[in-house]
Amino acid sequence: MSVSPGTKNPRDWKALLTRHEMLLLYVLIAEWLFFYFAGTTTNRRGVVVGFGTLDRQFDILRHSCEIGLLALALTPVIITAGIDLSIGSLLGLCAILFGKLWHDGGLTIPVAAGLTLALGALAGGINASLITALRLPPLIVTLGTYSLFRGLAEAITHGAITYTDFPASFLFVGQERWLGLPTQAWVFLGVALGVGLLVHRTTFGRAFRTIGFSPEGARYAGLPVARRLALVYVLAGLIAAIAAIIYTARLGQAKADAGTGYELFAITAVVLGGTSIFGGTGSVHGTLLGVAAIAVLKNGLACLPVVMRMNAAEEMSGLLTGALLLLALTASVLPKILSRFRTRHHAPAL
Secondary structure (H helix, E strand, C coil), X not given: CCCCCCCCCHHHHHHHHCCHHHHHHHHHHHHHHHHHHHCXXXXXXXXXXXXXXXXXXXXXXXXXXXXHHHHHHHHHHHHCCCCCCCHHHHHHHHHHHHHHHHHCCCCCHHHHHHHHHHHHHHHHHHHHHHHHCCCCCHHHHHHHHHHHHHHHHHHHHCCCCCECXXXXXXXXXXXXXXXXXXXXXXXXXXXXXXXXXXXXXXHHHHHHHHHHHCHHHHHHCCCCHHHHHHHHHHHHHHHHHHHHHXXXXXXXXXXXXXXXXHHHHHHHHHHHCCCCCCCCCCCHHHHHHHHHHHHHHHHHHCCCHHHHHHCCHHXXXXXXXXXXXXXXXXXXXXXXXXXXXXXXXXXXXX
């Protein structure tokens, strides 16, 4: 059957509608509808409360911003077949450094924020140096800096100091709305646009995929592999510092345990969005869908009557997030397993 010029081939439409990102979008819509009908009620005064309210949707945006930023930071890292387990701990360290620079150092909020961003990039540079210069495995390096960054945060605060009393102009970034949306949502959108352009519209982004598929092949092709890898880890540190500032503005306090466990949610969002944990493939828009799916899940569970009676929203959220991560990892390796099985099954006997 011939297809006239300018007409979409039906097979192209089928491929588009069955892409991983589209399937995840279907799941996200179904998830949102489930929580809308199961988690929305009317109180005694006749006021609609629960998941379906506009305030709850804004809360989803607010509470998913920091995890979303970390997921955006991890997307190019995982595309290059790397990993950064220290990103949640770095958020906590940057939050403490920001609070200390402002409270104890007497610096203005903009200057303290600028220095915090520089320190976040520097911390990412430590990961980059160990991974690229010494060629150590990213898993081992970032597992070590995971403990190092959290330990530094605890040492600076002696495990007890919490920085508070930030000015209202700063708290506006994390607690108020601008142009109809939570203010931090605009920061998140800006970072998402920047990372999206880097990954999908630049030669750097194409190099990330090549490195993820075959680092040695990329070196033979003349790509500066070490510099590209260094870039993704420095960028991850910078974005973690942005997330730390947003986190501090949202809660109005900086404490050493900020960002605890966030790396799990961020990695889950990236892998759930279709980025292969083995590197070489992935997309920013897939990561955004993964972040949305986890955010709706966490907030929707808190609105379900049965979960509210059990007071187990956090526990259920952690359990289901872990299950989602395992499911996403299984889905990423299942095609390879099936391909090997078919090859062995159809191989001619000698």
